[in-house]
Amino acid sequence: MLWLQLTLTGLQTGALYALTAVGFSLIFGATRVFHFAHGAAFVLAAYVFYWADTAGLGMIPGIVLAALAAMAFGVAMDRLVYAPIQRHEGSFFTVFVASFGIGIVVENVVGMVFGRSFVTIDSTLSQSRELMEGVYVAPLAWIAIACAAVFFAALQLFLRRTHTGMALRALADSPELIRVFGLDPRRLSSIAFALGSALVVPGAVMTALGSGLNPALGHHVMLISLAATIVGGIGSIGGALVAGFVLGLAENLALIAFPSQWSEAVTFAILFLVIILRPAGLFGRATAH
């Protein structure tokens, strides 16, 4: 029953990876900004939730505060860091360095405030129960999977059915044409950052309740988001969702054969396989450029 156990934990991990990666993919898809500090938004949200818990504020206010923190961080990055770089027609590399640098700053500030060691929140939600003989599942697993389904469906509805959603789908093609239509590309870009950053919250909260936090978590989150975006197909948020699950499952199922410190190697192996065999990603459209 080991494989069933690992599949279930894999789905739980994958659900959280998936939403976080969808957030990154949404931001990249709409704005073409390589938001390397997406992992930092995750760390911020997780620690704000942790702080709210230690301050006794309760679960729901903690989630709301975490969401506000992540969204404020994303929008601030867009307005204060990426917008000036774009105004001066800065290169991809400038964006990368600025974004990476901010990620390091966040990691260090969080480390100074909360310490660098592992912290976790005790909760009955993370206590495993025996599903069948030898297979243990915590309520958190079902919540994670339900969250992934609900939030992804809501995001799809938003992108398909609302005008702002349509504009976000159009933005990446031509911010100039967006202006011809009478819309403001800067405002749309901030909306993309706010939404994409909010999508880290379920993962951040459940990581705080489950496997625990440390300030360096952002790097792993970023690696997963990036890998899922490439494996799923750049620009396809559905692809990022599926790829998030694939990576979560692979990381856990690999435990059958390899020790746990190999988990990132498994991510890279999948990434390289996709890059070699299917460069456009699982759901990528072959584009002209």
Add this chain to the structure above:
Amino acid sequence: MSAVLEARNLTTGYGGAMVLEDLSIALNEGEVLCLIGHNGAGKSTLMKTLFGLHPAGSGEVVLRGETVTGATPKALALQGIAMVPEGRGIFPNLTVDEIFEMGMWAVGVPEAERAARRDWVLGVLPVIAEFRHRRAGTLSGGQAQMVSIGRALLSRPRILLLDEPSIGLAPKLFQDLLAPIRALQQEEGLSILLVEQNVREALKISDRVEVMKSGKMIWEGRPGELSDNRKLMELY
């Protein structure tokens, strides 16, 4: 004849390079003004500056006697201007219906009026009905151009800025496209600023012509006079 949209002593460029130098031009009420000039003369830059997409360095943009220099495209759209940009004026990931819907929402057409507006545009450019449910990325150049013009008409503009609508179109297709625009213009008294490379076709539907060279206006007159002017006709 009164001017509805004017550039007065407009100077602008990109970075250090000047593109328009002390340029003045006026679009009169109810006319089709054809603007011609070499590649890089600054025609598109003028269009963009008139529509608030590009900042004016000095000089002003005047709409019905009021200075609107620096106004946003949305503000200008609300005052009755619409622009069909150079190149593909469509979003390949959206369907034609979505482009229309988003276009109307962007300029604040009330929800209750949108269906009627769309039907009106489909009346002006009926072929669009054949591909309204398709993703715009799959349209041909001519179909995309129709959608781009249709989208601009959705705000029921009084002033239309058309930047090279013929690009990528066969002359016959171009006529098919221009004929309904001209009909609409005459019917409703629209004022149209038309930038074209395809001079012969464009002159047929124009009331007046201005010729532009290196950011300056060098000639102005009636289409017939331009056709008679051998030197200019050879150039364009």
